[in-house]
Structure formats: structure tokens, C-alpha cells
Amino acid sequence: MKQFHVDRSLCIQCAECAKDCVFGLISMESGYPVLPADKEAVCIECQHCMVVCKPGALSILGRNPADSLSLAGRFPDKKQMEILIKGRRSIRRYLPDPLATETIDELLKITAHAPTGVNSLGVEFIVVEDPRTMDAIRRETLEALQDLAKRDAIPEDLCVLKQMVPLMEQGLDPIYRGAPHLLIASAAEGVPTREADVYIALSYFELLAASAGIGTTWCGLAKWTMADLAPHLLRSVGVPENHDVVYMMLFGKPDVQYYRTVQRDQDAKIRRLVK
Numbered sequence: 001m002k003q004f005h006v007d008r009s010l011c012i013q014c015a016e017c018a019k020d021c022v023f024g025l026i027s028m029e030s031g032y033p034v035l036p037a038d039k040e041a042v043c044i045e046c047q048h049c050m051v052v053c054k055p056g057a058l059s060i061l062g063r064n065p066a067d068s069l070s071l072a073g074r075f076p077d078k079k080q081m082e083i084l085i086k087g088r089r090s091i092r093r094y095l096p097d098p099l100a101t102e103t104i105d106e107l108l109k110i111t112a113h114a115p116t117g118v119n120s121l122g123v124e125f126i127v128v129e130d131p132r133t134m135d136a137i138r139r140e141t142l143e144a145l146q147d148l149a150k151r152d153a154i155p156e157d158l159c160v161l162k163q164m165v166p167l168m169e170q171g172l173d174p175i176y177r178g179a180p181h182l183l184i185a186s187a188a189e190g191v192p193t194r195e196a197d198v199y200i201a202l203s204y205f206e207l208l209a210a211s212a213g214i215g216t217t218w219c220g221l222a223k224w225t226m227a228d229l230a231p232h233l234l235r236s237v238g239v240p241e242n243h244d245v246v247y248m249m250l251f252g253k254p255d256v257q258y259y260r261t262v263q264r265d266q267d268a269k270i271r272r273l274v275k
């Protein structure tokens with residue numbers, strides 16, 4: 001049951017809720033919005049009806065519109081977004097100190113608002129908070145890569161992983177970069193747009209973290225090792241067996257500061273389609 005309620009004393013009968021419903025499920029009856037019982041099953045619970053209602057007359061899923069954040073004039077402006085998008089960097093030097101649990105939780109709770117196809121909200125996170133667990137992952141990764149290298153089982157297109165082995169044996173950390181934390185995002189088979197959902201979630205996390213002075217690095221090297229070559233490592237970090245999309249991101253306090261944006265040689269690759 002979607003608990004669709006309209007406070008008629010507040011409703012201004014503008015029908016914005018009906019117009020904004022992704023599947024047009026809301027009808028106006030006697031001037032007031034109604035979600036017919038036979039349409040409830042199709043509702044994807046996106047809450048657009050509630051948040052588009054100017055007077056806050058509509059509630060769904062038992063939510064009180066007054067508990068939402070108010071938006072008027074509160075988005076960062078375009079210049080701020082430009083600086084954030086152009087100024088975020090892949091951080092490859094981290095301070096060892098772990099972040100507070102509350103800080104990590106806050107970042108992830110906000111990240112959970114990233115869009116997902118058909119509002120499936122199917123992205124799941126595994127967080128490595130504890131530096132000793134990070135060290136165990138470093139060890140297991142090295143062991144897996146040593147074994148793969150010995151068996152000549154690292155494919156040509158991932159041969160960069162071969163070069164990691166001697167570096168790691170020397171005590172360097174070319175995959176995990178000394179980061180105190182690892183974020184693993186994954187989604188189960190059956191989540192309709194899981195690949196995009198996982199990447200979007202991590203992208204939002206990356207930008208949000210940067211805005212909070214927290215560094216991140218997409219960790220393709222770990223993803224290749226764990227997901228593509230040594231899937232037993234995925235099980236060992238707790239990714240469920242039915243999750244077939246997974247990506248990883250390092251994060252923590254940066255031990256580096258950047259003073260300006262990079263300058264890309266090429267502009268965006270754009271072709272205008274005209275038919």
C-alpha cells in the first residue's frame with residue numbers, strides 16, 4: 001500500500017502531482033488527486049507527487065512532506081559545480097587516519113539519493129572502515145596476483161596487474177595507495193539498470209566527498225583483480241554471489257593538495273544530430 005493521502009484543506013488543485021507522475025497513475029477526481037487502488041502496484045515510489053506539491057498537501061509512503069529538505073534557492077550555483085567537477089582529483093596519497101564512522105555514514109546516506117533506473121534503489125555498499133581490514137585486503141590481493149602471475153593467468157589486456165606484483169612485494173601500495181578506506185558498490189542480477197546505477201552512485205560519492213575535503217580514487221586495479229581475475233576475493237570482502245556488477249573506490253583524508261584545475265587538451269566530444 002502506498003499510503004497516498006491528500007490534505008484537501010491544503011491542496012490547491014493544481015494537478016502538478018498528476019502531471020509529474022512518471023507513469024501517469026494519479027487522476028484528478030472532483031478536483032483532487034487520487035491514486036487508484038488498481039494503479040498502486042505500478043507506482044515506483046519516486047515521491048515526485050509529494051515533492052512537486054507546493055503547499056505540502058500530499059503524502060505518500062507514510063512520509064510527512066515537512067520532513068523533506070526545502071529546496072528554494074539552495075542548489076550550489078553553476079560556478080561552484082564547475083569548480084567541483086573540474087577541481088576534484090584522483091587522490092593517490094592518503095593520510096593513514098581513518099574517518100569517523102559518522103562521517104562515512106553521512107556520505108553514504110546522501111549518496112543513497114543518487115538516481116537508479118525505475119527507482120530500484122538496488123545499489124549496495126560495503127565499506128572498509130578499519131585499517132587492519134584494509135591491510136588484510138592488501139595482503140589477499142597480493143597473494144591472488146602472485147598466484148595468477150605464477151600460473152600465467154593474467155590476460156594481456158590486464159597485464160598492468162603483473163607490474164603490481166614486484167612493487168607490492170617491495171612494500172609499495174600501487175593498488176590501494178595507502179588509503180584508509182575502500183568503498184565497494186554492487187548490485188544484484190535482476191536490478192534493471194545495475195551497471196549504470198553502481199557507477200552513478202560512486203560518481204555522486206566522489207563529488208560529495210570532494211566537497212567535504214575527502215579524497216577518492218576509482219580503483220579499477222582492485223576491480224580487475226577481485227571481480228575479473230580472482231572472484232574469491234569478492235566473496236572474501238562480502239560481495240554476495242548474485243551481485244554481478246561491482247566497482248570499488250578508495251577514500252580518506254588526502255595527503256596532497258591541488259591548487260588549480262588541470263587543462264584538458266580537447267573540448268567535449270560533441271556531435272549535433274539533425275534529422
Ligand SMILES: Cc1cc2nc3c(=O)[nH]c(=O)nc-3n(C[C@H](O)[C@H](O)[C@H](O)COP(=O)(O)O)c2cc1C
Pocket residue numbers: 088089090091092217218219220221222
Ligand atoms: C573507472 C575508473 C577506474 C580507475 N582506476 C584507477 C586505479 O585503479 N588506480 C588509479 O590510481 N587511478 C584510477 N583511476 C583514475 C584515473 O586514472 C583518473 O581519473 C585520470 O587519470 C584523470 O585524473 P583525475 O581523476 O585526477 O582527473 C580510475 C578512473 C576511473 C574513472
